[in-house]
Amino acid sequence: xxxxxxxxxxxxxxxxxxxxxxxxxxxxxxxxxxxxxxxxxxxxxxxxxxxxxxxxxxxxxxxxxxxxxxxxxxxxxxxxxxxxxxxxxxxxxxxxxxxxxxxxxxxxxxxxxxxxxxxxxxxxxxxxxxxxxxxxxxxxxxxxxxxxxxxxxxxxxxxxxxxxxxxxxxxxxxxxxxxxxxxxxxxxxxxxxxxxxxxxxxxxxxxxxxxxxxxxxxxxxxxxxxxxxxxxxxxxxxxxxxxxxxxxxxxxxxxxxxxxxxxxxxxxxxxxxxxxxxxxxxxxxxxxxxxxxxxxxxxxxxxxxxxxxxxxxxxxxxxxxxxxxxxxxxxxxxxxxxxxxxxxxxxxxxxxxxxxxxxxxxxxxxxxxxxxxxxxxxxxxxxxxxxxxxxxxxxxxxxxxxxxxxxxxxxxxxxxxxxxxxxxxxxxxxxxxxxxxxxxxxxxxxxxxxxxxxxxxxxxxxxxxxxxxxxxxxxxxxxxxx
Amino acid sequence: xxxxxxxxxxxxxxxxxxxxxxxxxxxxxxxxxxxxxxxxxxxxxxxxxxxxxxxxxxxxxxxxxxxxxxxxxxxxxxxxxxxxxxxxxxxxxxxxxxxxxxxxxxxxxxxxxxxxxxxxxxxxxxxxxxxxxxxxxxxxxxxxxxxxxxxxxxxxxxxxxxxxxxxxxxxxxxxxxxxxxxxxxxxxxxxxxxxxxxxxxxxxxxxxxxxxxxxxxxxxxxxxxxxxxxxxxxxxxxxxxxxxxxxxxxxxxxxxxxxxxxxxxxxxxxxxxxxxxxxxxxxxxxxxxxxxxxxxx
Numbered sequence: 001x002x003x004x005x006x007x008x009x010x011x012x013x014x015x016x017x018x019x020x021x022x023x024x025x026x027x028x029x030x031x032x033x034x035x036x037x038x039x040x041x042x043x044x045x046x047x048x049x050x051x052x053x054x055x056x057x058x059x060x061x062x063x064x065x066x067x068x069x070x071x072x073x074x075x076x077x078x079x080x081x082x083x084x085x086x087x088x089x090x091x092x093x094x095x096x097x098x099x100x101x102x103x104x105x106x107x108x109x110x111x112x113x114x115x116x117x118x119x120x121x122x123x124x125x126x127x128x129x130x131x132x133x134x135x136x137x138x139x140x141x142x143x144x145x146x147x148x149x150x151x152x153x154x155x156x157x158x159x160x161x162x163x164x165x166x167x168x169x170x171x172x173x174x175x176x177x178x179x180x181x182x183x184x185x186x187x188x189x190x191x192x193x194x195x196x197x198x199x200x201x202x203x204x205x206x207x208x209x210x211x212x213x214x215x216x217x218x219x220x221x222x223x224x225x226x227x228x229x230x231x232x233x234x235x236x237x238x239x240x241x242x243x244x245x246x247x248x249x250x251x252x253x254x255x256x257x258x259x260x261x262x263x264x265x266x267x268x269x270x271x272x273x274x275x276x277x278x279x280x281x282x283x284x285x286x287x288x289x290x291x292x293x294x295x296x297x298x299x300x301x302x303x304x305x306x307x308x309x310x311x312x313x314x315x316x317x318x319x320x321x322x323x324x325x326x327x328x329x330x331x332x333x334x335x336x337x338x339x340x341x342x343x344x345x346x347x348x349x350x351x352x353x354x355x356x357x358x359x360x361x362x363x364x365x366x367x368x369x370x371x372x373x374x375x376x377x378x379x380x381x382x383x384x385x386x387x388x389x390x391x392x393x394x395x396x397x398x399x400x401x402x403x404x405x406x407x408x409x410x411x412x413x414x415x416x417x418x419x420x421x422x423x424x425x426x427x428x429x430x431x432x433x434x435x436x437x438x439x440x441x442x443x444x445x446x447x448x449x450x451x452x453x454x455x456x457x458x459x460x461x462x463x464x465x466x467x468x469x470x471x472x473x474x475x476x477x478x479x480x481x482x
Numbered sequence: 483x484x485x486x487x488x489x490x491x492x493x494x495x496x497x498x499x500x501x502x503x504x505x506x507x508x509x510x511x512x513x514x515x516x517x518x519x520x521x522x523x524x525x526x527x528x529x530x531x532x533x534x535x536x537x538x539x540x541x542x543x544x545x546x547x548x549x550x551x552x553x554x555x556x557x558x559x560x561x562x563x564x565x566x567x568x569x570x571x572x573x574x575x576x577x578x579x580x581x582x583x584x585x586x587x588x589x590x591x592x593x594x595x596x597x598x599x600x601x602x603x604x605x606x607x608x609x610x611x612x613x614x615x616x617x618x619x620x621x622x623x624x625x626x627x628x629x630x631x632x633x634x635x636x637x638x639x640x641x642x643x644x645x646x647x648x649x650x651x652x653x654x655x656x657x658x659x660x661x662x663x664x665x666x667x668x669x670x671x672x673x674x675x676x677x678x679x680x681x682x683x684x685x686x687x688x689x690x691x692x693x694x695x696x697x698x699x700x701x702x703x704x705x706x707x708x709x710x711x712x713x714x715x716x717x718x719x720x721x722x723x724x725x726x727x728x729x730x731x732x733x734x735x736x737x738x739x740x741x742x743x744x745x746x747x748x749x750x751x752x753x754x755x756x757x758x759x760x761x762x763x764x765x766x767x768x769x770x771x772x773x774x775x776x777x778x779x
Contacts, residue, residue: 185701187519187526187566195703224568226701230505254705256715263710263734265741272704280525280698286752289525289550290698291745367737414702416720 009083012054022124023052030347034317037199037283040344041105044127044134046086052127053081055119063116064128069464070168072096074113074128081131090139091146093132098171098214099164099463101140101206104133106197107460108338140209145216150177155477158183158242160227160417163191164459165248165450167210168466169473170219176474180218181242183225188279191250193459195279196271196308198315201341204278228416233424237445244473247432247441247448248466251456252414256407257303261361266293266369270302270312270408277315296320299401301372303327303358304408305335306456310345312406317348324350325400329357329377334387355379355390359397361405371399411456421446431455439469444482447473484567487540489559492622493615495547496590497556498532504539506531506569512597513575513692513724516543517700519566520555527551528697528719530594531570532623541567544593544622550749557757571700572723575690577601581664582608584656585631586649586678588670589615592623594692595669600630602667608632610661612652614670618643650677663687668727672736679727689727693718695738710734 012020026042027033033040044052056078064074072093080089093100109115109129117125155178159166162184170180188194190207215221225231227249236242254269256262276282280290300321302313305328317324326345328335331354335342346352355377364370376396379388413430425433425442432448434441439449449465451457476482488500506516510531519526534541547553558564575598583602587595592613603609611631615621616639628634635652636644645652649670656663666689668678675691682689695718697707702720709718710731716722 185568186699187568195699224566225505226568226571229570229701230509230568253702253717253720256705256708258715262715263708263731263738265738269705272698272706275698275704281523284523285745286749288523289749291525291742291749293741367740414720416701 008058009079010054010056010058014057017055017057018119018123020051020055022055022127023048023130025127025130027344030344030349033200034348037318039203040200041133043137044130046134046138049081049086049131049134050084052131053078056082056126057119059118063118064113064126067112067116068096069112069460070097070467072113072132077135078126078128078131081135086135086138087142087144087146089131089135093135094146096467097463098168099210100132101136101210102164102193102202103460103463104129104131104136105202105206106193107132108458110339111458112460145213147217148175150175152179153177153477155179155243156181156241157473157477158236158240158245159248160233160245161185161191161248161250161450161452162189162221163193163248163250163450163462165250165462165466165469166191166246167214168463169246169248169447169449169470171214171217172467172470173473174214174217174219176470178474178477179220181220181222183227183231184221184223185226185249186279187223189221189223191248195275196311198274198278198311200314200318201311226416228420233417233421233443233446243477244445244447246439246466246469246473247417247446247452248450248462249414249417249452250462251411251451253412254407255410255412257358257409259358259360261363261369262407264361264363264369265367266402266404267361268404268406270304270308270406271411273312273406274308274315277319283315283319292319293404294320295404297322298403299323299325300404300406301325301327301400301402302406302408304410305330305337305354306408306410307337307341309406309408310337310341310350312408313350314345314348316404316406317350321404326350326352327356327358327372327374327400328352328354329390330387331355331379353400357390357392358405362399369402369405371401372405373397373399411451413452413455417452429455434465437468438472439465440472440482445476483563483565486558486560486562486564489562491556492544493620495556496620496622497545497547498593499543499545499555499558500540501543501564501567502539503541503567503569506567507534507539507541508536510534510541510570511574512577512601513594514570514572515594515700515723516541516567516569517571517697518543518555518564518568520551520558521565524554524565525551526566526698526700528571528694528700530590531597532593533597533600544590546590549746550753553750553753568700571719573721575601575667575724577605579606582610582662583665583667584653584663585609585611585627586653586666586668586670586674587611587613587623587627588649588668588674589620590622591668591670591674591692592627595667596623596626596630598667599627603630603632610656610663611635612637612649614638614649614674615643616640648677649674650681653678653681657681657685657687665690666727667692667724672732672739675727675730676732679730679732683728690724691727691730692723693725693730693735694723695735696741709738 282292
């Protein structure tokens with residue numbers, strides 16, 4: 001006997017749904033947005049959202065849910081959009097994801113929900129990210145906050161870092177009645193969402209709204225606390241009365257290339273370049289005090305092919321750069337950045353130079369960068385990452401005149417928490433060791449997740465770790481079992 | 483928000499602030515620093531911690547007016563609030579029994595050297611301190627340094643107080659007189675630290691300097707404070723601020739600290755235009771003009 005299936009509210013016959021075109025995300029014109037910091041994507045209207053939701057073929061075993069790192073009930077929230085219940089859809093997402101307006105903007109859906117979408121095998125997958133963003137923004141516009149009433153458990157949890165993993169842990173645990181306090185090293189909350197991702201991809205106002213929501217749920221925040229320096233993990237546990245600690249300190253120290261000329265003025269890490277712009281608002285100098293080199297009329301290159309690299313070079317373009325290049329040592333196929341970001345960047349006028357590897361930054365004689373010397377590369381056998389290894393082409397050296405170079409080739413583990421927490425196990429690269437199922441570390445009551453465990457990854461993978469950690473912390477607090 | 487409990491000028495353009503910051507006071511060790519941001523549109527700058535009182539929950543910062551932020555900070559007083567103070571940052575100084583330690587403070591660098599000198603004295607070292615300044619008015623923390631030193635020597639560039647000359651003149655005398663020196667700690671303007679390094683390198687005397695490059699987050703995240711030490715990139719905020727003086731590339735440090743000079747001058751000029759009368763009255767209060775020591779302190 002089969003379970004009775006609810007009749008679909010979708011008036012379009014299943015066989016016709018695949019014929020409906022995927023609704024385009026409205027966006028600012030490329031030539032206009034290349035000169036401003038306003039968001040590129042403008043968001044679906046109610047009509048576009050309904051049209052897109054009608055495309056869902058309502059699979060019996062939805063792969064979109066299976067492939068979501070935080071397990072958002074995609075099939076159910078899409079049905080609610082079809083039914084016109086946008087607030088219900090938002091509440092449905094919030095059951096599994098405390099930051100829908102953020103993931104709706106920066107999540108690589110093609111690798112998760114949309115990557116699993118069955119329709120994608122024949123036509124374009126359902127625009128799940130666009131729909132998530134739409135209902136999250138709709139909920140915000142309506143000013144509705146569905147705050148679950150929960151009985152306090154009397155347990156206290158400290159969360160170290162207010163990035164995607166920490167906020168997820170905080171949101172999940174406060175909804176289960178635990179008292180949660182989040183410690184942030186910088187003066188602004190949000191971690192990489194705030195210092196790393198630019199305004200044109202994730203407006204700071206969106207982050208502020210999500211944080212307000214969390215405050216309304218009862219999460220406490222304390223900025224200007226560098227855990228490991230300002231207070232130790234052991235002091236939080238033993239002296240400040242926390243029953244558990246979650247470490248989500250994020251991507252750590254920027255990696256440099258160790259090539260000559262890296263100390264010239266004009267050579268930046270992506271973290272510094274983006275922090276000056278996003279956190280310190282150096283693009284508003286002199287209204288804001290943090291200075292920035294004037295990029296007007298200058299040539300800028302970013303080295304690397306990830307989302308951070310594209311964020312940096314698209315920022316440089318908006319700050320007036322004359323030429324803006326991406327220099328990447330593999331081919332475009334291996335480029336880790338999202339396809340949508342590459343497309344947006346190219347439309348805005350960013351030039352991509354692939355199979356190119358910088359070997360030296362050249363000085364102008366006064367301590368400033370004047371050019372970068374590069375080698376052309378070709379692809380050889382696959383390396384440890386499974387991607388074909390770039391191999392230098394002999395005698396292929398050439399120079400590109402440059403005023404500013406931004407190095408975006410990754411990060412290594414920040415040692416501050418590990419070096420001040422005795423008994424906390426780390427791997428040979430210095431990242432914190434945590435169980436992939438429970439996010440437990442080698443120290444009782446201490447959990448960790450996100451980039452400080454895995455190395456640089458994505459917002460949604462950090463949130464997935466946060467979800468598992470929250471469940472595991474809740475189990476520990478309620479049973480006392482370790 | 484961090485409340486200023488007390489503020490006083492130690493010298494023209496150099497002010498000491500007592501700040502309510504219980505978490506930092508509890509953890510601060512000699513050699514560490516803080517990063518402050520004064521107001522919403524402000525930049526983040528590193529500042530010296532002179533000392534702290536864990537019981538009272540206070541830290542004492544010494545600030546020299548050089549750019550807009552330090553000039554603005556030095557216009558603030560008792561009862562005002564600083565928006566952000568974060569720390570203590572950096573690795574603490576290594577404190578153990580070395581034997582005879584020469585502690586050298588140039589200008590406002592003396593405030594950074596003082597807590598380390600005190601801790602080294604406590605650890606049983608013989609402390610020979612050499613404090614230098616441009617003139618008598620700019621000699622700071624003389625009483626404090628005397629209290630933790632077996633010998634205190636003072637130099638002024640113009641000879642208006644104590645001995646005319648540079649701190650390196652005194653160091654050279656010590657070396658020439660055959661005084662056994664186990665460690666030199668030098669904190670001050672870059673040219674001074676470089677001169678000390680050049681002098682002790684030839685004598686194979688272990689020498690540490692405390693560097694103060696341009697910094698933003700102070701936790702290792704941005705890499706803006708990278709310095710070239712032994713030809714390798716090190717981050718002053720997490721690997722320092724103290725480094726082996728003989729391995730530091732001071733030319734790169736000078737060059738990198740120059741990166742935003744135009745913008746810094748523009749900010750200061752605009753601030754001064756807007757607050758001319760205020761600045762004048764404050765300078766009158768401080769009885770002189772501010773001193774440029776070449777460090778972004």
